[in-house]
Amino acid sequence: MSSFFDLLEKSFLNYRGSTQSLYDLTYNMRLFKHNSDSFVKGTMDFNIIATDGNARRAIISTARGIINTPSFMPVGTLGTVKAMSQDELRDIGAEIILGNTYHLYLRPGLDVISQLGGLHGFMNWDRPILTDSGGFQVFSLSAFRKITPDGVQFKSPIDGSLHFIGPAEAMHIQGILGSDIAMTFDECIPYPATHDYAEKSVILTTEWAKKCREFQNPGQALFGIIQGGMYKDLRKKSTEEILEIGFDGYAVGGVSVGEPKEEMHEIIYFNGPLLPFEKPRYLMGIGDFVDMLNAVEAGFDMFDCIMPTSNARHGTLFTSFGRVSIKKTEFKYDKGPLDPECGCYTCRNYSRGYLRHLFQSREILAMRLNTMHNLYFYQDFFRKMRQAIEEGRFKAFKDHWYPVYDRTPVTEE
Amino acid sequence: MSSFFDLLEKSFLNYRGSTQSLYDLTYNMRLFKHNSDSFVKGTMDFNIIATDGNARRAIISTARGIINTPSFMPVGTLGTVKAMSQDELRDIGAEIILGNTYHLYLRPGLDVISQLGGLHGFMNWDRPILTDSGGFQVFSLSAFRKITPDGVQFKSPIDGSLHFIGPAEAMHIQGILGSDIAMTFDECIPYPATHDYAEKSVILTTEWAKKCREFQNPGQALFGIIQGGMYKDLRKKSTEEILEIGFDGYAVGGVSVGEPKEEMHEIIYFNGPLLPFEKPRYLMGIGDFVDMLNAVEAGFDMFDCIMPTSNARHGTLFTSFGRVSIKKTEFKYDKGPLDPECGCYTCRNYSRGYLRHLFQSREILAMRLNTMHNLYFYQDFFRKMRQAIEEGRFKAFKDHWYPVYDRTPVTEE
Numbered sequence: 001m002s003s004f005f006d007l008l009e010k011s012f013l014n015y016r017g018s019t020q021s022l023y024d025l026t027y028n029m030r031l032f033k034h035n036s037d038s039f040v041k042g043t044m045d046f047n048i049i050a051t052d053g054n055a056r057r058a059i060i061s062t063a064r065g066i067i068n069t070p071s072f073m074p075v076g077t078l079g080t081v082k083a084m085s086q087d088e089l090r091d092i093g094a095e096i097i098l099g100n101t102y103h104l105y106l107r108p109g110l111d112v113i114s115q116l117g118g119l120h121g122f123m124n125w126d127r128p129i130l131t132d133s134g135g136f137q138v139f140s141l142s143a144f145r146k147i148t149p150d151g152v153q154f155k156s157p158i159d160g161s162l163h164f165i166g167p168a169e170a171m172h173i174q175g176i177l178g179s180d181i182a183m184t185f186d187e188c189i190p191y192p193a194t195h196d197y198a199e200k201s202v203i204l205t206t207e208w209a210k211k212c213r214e215f216q217n218p219g220q221a222l223f224g225i226i227q228g229g230m231y232k233d234l235r236k237k238s239t240e241e242i243l244e245i246g247f248d249g250y251a252v253g254g255v256s257v258g259e260p261k262e263e264m265h266e267i268i269y270f271n272g273p274l275l276p277f278e279k280p281r282y283l284m285g286i287g288d289f290v291d292m293l294n295a296v297e298a299g300f301d302m303f304d305c306i307m308p309t310s311n312a313r314h315g316t317l318f319t320s321f322g323r324v325s326i327k328k329t330e331f332k333y334d335k336g337p338l339d340p341e342c343g344c345y346t347c348r349n350y351s352r353g354y355l356r357h358l359f360q361s362r363e364i365l366a367m368r369l370n371t372m373h374n375l376y377f378y379q380d381f382f383r384k385m386r387q388a389i390e391e392g393r394f395k396a397f398k399d400h401w402y403p404v405y406d407r408t409p410v411t412e413e
Numbered sequence: 414m415s416s417f418f419d420l421l422e423k424s425f426l427n428y429r430g431s432t433q434s435l436y437d438l439t440y441n442m443r444l445f446k447h448n449s450d451s452f453v454k455g456t457m458d459f460n461i462i463a464t465d466g467n468a469r470r471a472i473i474s475t476a477r478g479i480i481n482t483p484s485f486m487p488v489g490t491l492g493t494v495k496a497m498s499q500d501e502l503r504d505i506g507a508e509i510i511l512g513n514t515y516h517l518y519l520r521p522g523l524d525v526i527s528q529l530g531g532l533h534g535f536m537n538w539d540r541p542i543l544t545d546s547g548g549f550q551v552f553s554l555s556a557f558r559k560i561t562p563d564g565v566q567f568k569s570p571i572d573g574s575l576h577f578i579g580p581a582e583a584m585h586i587q588g589i590l591g592s593d594i595a596m597t598f599d600e601c602i603p604y605p606a607t608h609d610y611a612e613k614s615v616i617l618t619t620e621w622a623k624k625c626r627e628f629q630n631p632g633q634a635l636f637g638i639i640q641g642g643m644y645k646d647l648r649k650k651s652t653e654e655i656l657e658i659g660f661d662g663y664a665v666g667g668v669s670v671g672e673p674k675e676e677m678h679e680i681i682y683f684n685g686p687l688l689p690f691e692k693p694r695y696l697m698g699i700g701d702f703v704d705m706l707n708a709v710e711a712g713f714d715m716f717d718c719i720m721p722t723s724n725a726r727h728g729t730l731f732t733s734f735g736r737v738s739i740k741k742t743e744f745k746y747d748k749g750p751l752d753p754e755c756g757c758y759t760c761r762n763y764s765r766g767y768l769r770h771l772f773q774s775r776e777i778l779a780m781r782l783n784t785m786h787n788l789y790f791y792q793d794f795f796r797k798m799r800q801a802i803e804e805g806r807f808k809a810f811k812d813h814w815y816p817v818y819d820r821t822p823v824t825e826e
Contacts, residue, residue, distance in 0.1 A: 078771075078774050078776060079767070079771075080771060080776050080778045082776065082777055082778075083777040085782075107770070107773070107774060108745070108770040108773075111746070112745060112746060112766060112770065115766075116764060116766045116767065122766070122767055122770075123767060124762050332525055333524070333529065335528075335529055335530070345498075349537050351529055354536060357520070357521040357535075358493060360520070360521075361520060364495055364780055364781070365498060367777055368496075369498075
């Protein structure tokens with residue numbers, strides 16, 4: 001049983017060094033006062049503070065701290081968010097990160113992680129972690145795979161060794177990783193897929209979700225994943241079946257698998273409102289600003305994507321005026337900060353000219369400063385978005401940012 | 414004219430976040446009180462605080478801050494000490510770094526650095542910088558080179574373009590870089606070399622040194638470099654000629670070019686005491702602990718080497734109990750810090766098991782944490798050495814560390 005004071009202390013520690021709005025802090029303190037007596041380690045609480053249309057401003061409370069939503073989770077595939085230290089993640093205000101079950105299971109392996117204190121102890125990160133189930137990676141990354149009703153047999157791309165992961169194994173692995181939020185083991189189908197294939201996959205995903213629920217680890221929240229491809233009838237069927245089982249939160253999977261943006265957005269707007277109002281809603285693997293703005297409008301609360309980190313390492317930076325390639329010749333002599341409106345360590349300390357030089361020279365500091373900026377930009381974007389929802393002006397927020405990051409060709413009429 | 418208070422403030426800023434000994438701080442304050450009135454921007458002051466045999470404990474004062482000697486300078490080849498941020502360099506207590514003239518001249522080029530505020534402004538580093546002259550690199554790295562009495566023509570290894578650097582050019586380039594300490598342009602000969610070749614090279618190096626002295630930039634200290642290969646008569650000749658010209662400090666070059674350790678140590682012990690007592694003595698390119706211990710014993714004050722940074726990126730770490738390869742299987746489940754006696758960020762926060770995993774996975778954080786540790790270890794080693802000299806126990810210090818890092822095979826008698 002965590003005491004109110006423990007939680008309050010954790011909350012203050014979370015805010016030290018971050019630049020989150022005073023709004024967040026005030027809400028958190030009120031919330032803790034409210035929840036402290038009923039708050040048990042391992043359970044998860046979800047409190048909606050404000051709504052603006054279908055958009056929601058909420059707080060997820062876990063034993064390891066709180067998560068202000070809408071929230072973006074940086075991806076820490078192998079027990080590290082690439083190029084960042086754990087202190088830097090705290091400093092930019094990341095309240096939760098994502099760990100990849102499939103990758104961690106293969107390297108360093110469960111024996112190492114269990115002996116070194118679970119994923120939190122292993123990587124020295126004391127805030128919440130969400131782990132995916134490994135389902136997506138088993139299907140997309142393994143060299144060889146054989147699906148059975150019990151799960152998937154596959155070969156490790158590292159050493160060719162044979163492995164088997166199904167719902168029971170996925171829950172077992174996530175239990176050892178010790179994440180705060182686990183995900184059900186699902187089949188994520190490619191695009192395009194026939195209605196027949198998509199339907200079979202929904203049936204399998206439901207069966208696996210039931211098994212996962214059965215094997216849920218004590219003290220670990222579990223989110224159910226909804227599939228169904230681009231077929232609305234199947235999305236509805238999958239949603240009903242997953243809701244029927246009952247989870248601590250609900251995730252929409254199987255989007256951003258190659259489909260056109262229009263189809264993705266249709267599924268987002270269709271599937272979002274089908275999810276229960278009083279539980280967190282997580283749109284998996286989405287990090288494009290336009291997609292996230294639509295998704296928040298459709299009522300989603302949580303996002304994760306490698307976009308900010310991966311783009312950073314390839315020299316693409318996100319700014320208040322859109323995407324920027326740091327390689328551009330015009331930056332060669334540029335003394336100014338990357339984004340004059342950004343308060344990150346990179347923008348406060350280094351010039352565009354220096355960043356360009358570091359990137360052209362393939363220096364490690366280039367990867368670091370770029371990643372730092374992109375992740376800060378994402379966190380800051382979500383801070384501003386949360387405030388906009390609180391203040392009932394999400395529409396204006398969306399209208400401001402949508403054209404900055406919309407890549408759809410403009411058709412002149 | 415810097416005021417006493419400016420200097421004092423700079424001194425305090427330098428110490429914020431570092432773990433340097435109170436001894437250093439006290440000495441600095443006394444020194445500033447003493448020197449503040451006569452201290453002019455661009456000059457360099459050298460004050461010997463304590464001696465222990467030939468070993469010296471001194472302070473170099475520059476307009477950008479002070480350098481406690483004996484001092485180790487991390488190498489920032491391309492305007493970044495690989496894998497480190499400038500704040501991290503300050504935090505580990507680095508008081509001066511080295512920049513490579515040859516590399517910076519080729520990339521990003523002088524136009525960029527001059528427009529972005531010199532090397533200090535470009536990389537946002539406000540403490541002292543020493544630049545080498547590019548001589549060593551022109552000879553060791555260029556694809557094609559032609560030596561004339563005026564300098565060296567060479568091809569850029571980046572794009573094959575033709576360039577010319579001689580003493581006048583080297584001073585011009587270092588003036589634009591704006592380093593606090595510049596080096597003369599010398600010829601560093603390979604090992605082995607004939608007496609005849611070595612002698613010709615000493616003559617050329619002296620001619621070039623004269624020219625450099627003539628072109629010395631106002632407000633920039635200039636150190637003369639002594640050559641002579643492994644020949645004591647030529648070392649003596651070169652030393653006399655370079656001293657005759659007169660510089661702000663003296664450097665011994667041309668060691669660690671492939672010769673056996675015994676020969677190197679003989680030259681170190683021979684050449685060190687030939688240098689004037691009242692000026693800084695810099696042994697170029699040396700970073701092996703055994704070599705540095707001998708060199709400090711011989712009266713050298715300054716060192717630079719890529720050893721800590723380069724080894725870090727290849728998984729070799731320096732500890733209180735010797736060299737460690739982080740790849741070792743025995744670290745797989747090891748919860749302990751890399752070095753229990755180390756106070757660096759890495760050792761305070763992460764386990765051997767985690768460091769091993771990061772390195773095996775080629776994660777950027779591995780390069781960062783390893784580099785941070787090695788550079789901290791070097792800085793800490795020098796802090797302890799300075800204190801040992803102050804307290805008249807350098808011999809005991811050397812006797813403790815020599816066997817920890819001596820790789821000479823032990824001959825049983």
